[in-house]
Amino acid sequence: MSLHPRLPRRGALALGLALAFSTLTAAAQGLPEPKGRVILTVSGQIEQTNRGKDAAFDMAMLEALPQQSFTTRTPWFDKPMKFTGPLLSDVLAAVKAKGQTIKASAINDYTISIPVADAAAHGVIVARLLNDQPMPVREKGPLFVIYPFDSKAELRSSTYYERSIWQLKRMSIE
Incomplete structure (x- = not known):
């Protein structure tokens, strides 16, 4: 009896072995x-790494993830600004994050805890562009965790403003 109605027994076995091998190969490759x-190092409770126990990203790796944009008002700019970058949830998926909290740290050592649940619930992005331009360090770059404040009234509060960390350099998943 064949494992697949259209394949002889040997064909089904070969297909199964090929699928298993490709899955193991993809898992072994991890992140490039x-x-x-x-510009960003992710550590802690992650399953995909590329530098020892860490996942290291350069700008090209973040650009390769699906990109999202939104325009929102913030307390830091006098007019609405457009932010573009990968969803925080996509960055977490890329490293196969397993924790409940992100301890995010900036270049100046500012550190804040962000619930992992915020990533999906609010469409948070790791912005790499501000008004379609790369962000230099002196202008809050190169990475800025940003919430779409104008999308929900509840996001316009100190809780979420504090979680919007600019000059992001590291995330530890706990």
Whole structure:
């Protein structure tokens, strides 16, 4: 009896082995190695790594993830600004994050805890562009965790403003 109605027994076995091998190969490959300067390191409870126990991202790796944009008002700019970058949930999926909390740290060592649940619930992005331009360090870059404040009244509060960390350099998943 064949495992698949259209394949003889040997064909089904070969197909099964090929699928198992490709799954193991993909899992073993993990994240690609960054080719440029590392701008974000993710550590902690993650399953995909590329630098020891960490996942290191250069800008090209973040650009390769699906990109999202929104325009929102913030306390830091005098007019609505457009932010573009991967969803925080996509960054977490890329490293196969398993924790409940993100401890995010900035270049100046500012650190804030962000619930992992915020990523999906609010469409948070790791912005790499501000008004379609890369963000230099002196202008809150190169990465800025940003909430779409104008999408929900509840997001316009100090709780979410504090979680919007600019000059992001590291995330530890706990």
